[in-house]
Amino acid sequence: MEAILAGFADAFTLGNIIYLALGVGIGVIVGALPGLNGPMAIALMVPITYYMGPLIAVAFLIGLNKGASFGGSIAAILLNTPGTPEAAATCFDGYPLAKQGKGEKALKISLYASVTGDTFSDLVLIFVAAPIATLALKMGPPEIFAVIVFALAMIAGLEADSLLKGLIGACLGITFACVGLDPVSAMPRLAFDIMELEEGISVITVGIGLLALSEIIVRLEEMKHEAQQGDNGLIFDKNISKADRTISWAEYRSCGKTIFRSSLIGTALGALPGLGATIASFLGYGAAKRASKDPDSFGKGNIEGVAAAEAANNAVIGANLIPLFTLGIPGNVASAMLIGAFIIHGVTPGPLLFEENGQLIYGIYGAMLIANVLNLLIGNIGLRFFAKALSISSAIVFPIIMFVCMTGAYMANNSIFNVYMMFGFAFLGFLLKKLKISFITFIIGFVLTPMLELSFQQTLIMSRNNPFIVLQRPISCGFIILTAFFIWRMAKKPAKKIR
Numbered sequence: 106m107e108a109i110l111a112g113f114a115d116a117f118t119l120g121n122i123i124y125l126a127l128g129v130g131i132g133v134i135v136g137a138l139p140g141l142n143g144p145m146a147i148a149l150m151v152p153i154t155y156y157m158g159p160l161i162a163v164a165f166l167i168g169l170n171k172g173a174s175f176g177g178s179i180a181a182i183l184l185n186t187p188g189t190p191e192a193a194a195t196c197f198d199g200y201p202l203a204k205q206g207k208g209e210k211a212l213k214i215s216l217y218a219s220v221t222g223d224t225f226s227d228l229v230l231i232f233v234a235a236p237i238a239t240l241a242l243k244m245g246p247p248e249i250f251a252v253i254v255f256a257l258a259m260i261a262g263l264e265a266d267s268l269l270k271g272l273i274g275a276c277l278g279i280t281f282a283c284v285g286l287d288p289v290s291a292m293p294r295l296a297f298d299i300m301e302l303e304e305g306i307s308v309i310t311v312g313i314g315l316l317a318l319s320e321i322i323v324r325l326e327e328m329k330h331e332a333q334q335g336d337n338g339l340i341f342d343k344n345i346s347k348a349d350r351t352i353s354w355a356e357y358r359s360c361g362k363t364i365f366r367s368s369l370i371g372t373a374l375g376a377l378p379g380l381g382a383t384i385a386s387f388l389g390y391g392a393a394k395r396a397s398k399d400p401d402s403f404g405k406g407n408i409e410g411v412a413a414a415e416a417a418n419n420a421v422i423g424a425n426l427i428p429l430f431t432l433g434i435p436g437n438v439a440s441a442m443l444i445g446a447f448i449i450h451g452v453t454p455g456p457l458l459f460e461e462n463g464q465l466i467y468g469i470y471g472a473m474l475i476a477n478v479l480n481l482l483i484g485n486i487g488l489r490f491f492a493k494a495l496s497i498s499s500a501i502v503f504p505i506i507m508f509v510c511m512t513g514a515y516m517a518n519n520s521i522f523n524v525y526m527m528f529g530f531a532f533l534g535f536l537l538k539k540l541k542i543s544f545i546t547f548i549i550g551f552v553l554t555p556m557l558e559l560s561f562q563q564t565l566i567m568s569r570n571n572p573f574i575v576l577q578r579p580i581s582c583g584f585i586i587l588t589a590f591f592i593w594r595m596a597k598k599p600a601k602k603i604r
Contacts, residue, residue, distance in 0.1 A: 131172065132169040136176020136192075181200070199410075202408070213485075247560075251575055252432060366392055367415075367416035368420045375421035386417045426440060510531075
């Protein structure tokens with residue numbers, strides 16, 4: 106109880122609240138700009154957190170992700186161009202509302218549904234994570250190895266156009282993660298007599314190159330094909346009636362069932378590695394349409410459609426931290442980037458996190474709840490300003506991002522070699538996107554490999570080089586069977602990527 110109270114007290118310090126507000130504000134702007142997203146912003150900002158305390162650093166990055174998730178709906182509603190992939194379903198009803206002069210109304214229901222879904226997900230995380238971590242502490246190396254293999258297979262199958270492409274991405278990530286010293290023998294591997302490679306490749310360098318710089322390269326290539334951005338000045342015309350600019354309590358309450366349903370869907374999918382916010386938003390939207398008494402109104406400007414999509418994709422944020430905090434397995438790219446921040450501050454995500462850093466965890470929980478309140482306040486106050494961010498020219502935004510990329514890569518180890526590596530991974534990310542090989546599975550494979558390798562080697566040591574011990578223990582055998590079944594199903598019927 107002392108750790109809980111001390112953690113929440115840490116979260117309510119002035120410095121933490123200021124950094125949370127800064128993170129949320131930057132996140133909303135990043136999300137509103139098409140082509141930028143939360144994981145990209147986290148990758149860019151992780152090096153800056155070197156000089157922060159552990160709680161402030163993680164809280165700042167989580168606030169950034171929360172703000173970006175809502176910010177994606179701004180471009181979706183005003184320009185019919187989702188600022189982030191998970192906001193694609195928001196376009197269906199958000200843009201028709203904007204064309205009817207109800208853009209501000211659509212933005213506000215998007216904000217309220219986002220905060221509601223996010224808060225619901227955070228509460229589930231707070232009440233569920235600790236019991237799961239207690240069970241995870243009873244798992245040995247064979248069980249950990251089997252769980253990671255299952256997570257990799259699930260992410261590879263659900264995050265790519267096909268299981269094969271997903272596995273290729275994961276295998277490439279595993280290969281690059283093996284560069285450096287062997288965790289047991291301390292012998293260099295795949296270093297090619299390059300001293301800098303013997304230290305391994307920083308996850309920050311990989312994240313910045315694959316997520317941020319490669320996206321800039323893709324955007325530069327596609328700029329001539331972009332649709333011209335229309336004028337959104339009439340969205341906030343004072344001549345529009347108050348009823349068409351605001352959301353009344355009765356309207357919010359009428360969307361209550363839809364928001365709750367979508368929050369459940371987003372939380373359930375977020376707790377499973379690989380099932381991301383994009384899928385959640387489409388499922389939430391589809392469920393709302395099926396349950397509606399007037400399904401034909403969807404796609405023509407129904408506020409329930411906006412609420413359904415936004416509540417679902419934002420509910421994924423907190424739930425994605427459940428596997429990260431309890432098992433050390435990132436559920437998506439954003440949580441994979443958070444691992445970098447944890448490691449920088451000497452904290453290892455996993456079941457021991459609650460025993461060794463209980464005060465920090467509950468401080469993070471408190472910060473997440475505060476971030477939701479700040480998201481609501483900043484979103485309401487700065488709605489018009491954030492909409493103006495859409496008019497910022499790419500000629501201004503892209504050079505700034507490239508400068509931040511180079512600075513962040515250099516700060517990872519104070520080495521110019523990291524900057525060269527970042528450009529290499531940017532080019533690799535560009536190729537992966539062109540070949541439609543999931544860079545998400547690449548990053549998560551890269552992040553999970555050290556834990557996967559260590560648990561496998563520990564399994565071999567404890568079993569005297571008998572790898573079949575994973576089939577002789579009930580939990581690990583169960584996960585191996587689930588993995589084989591999942592791969593068989595995905596190979597038989599490849600998953601369709603929802604973007």
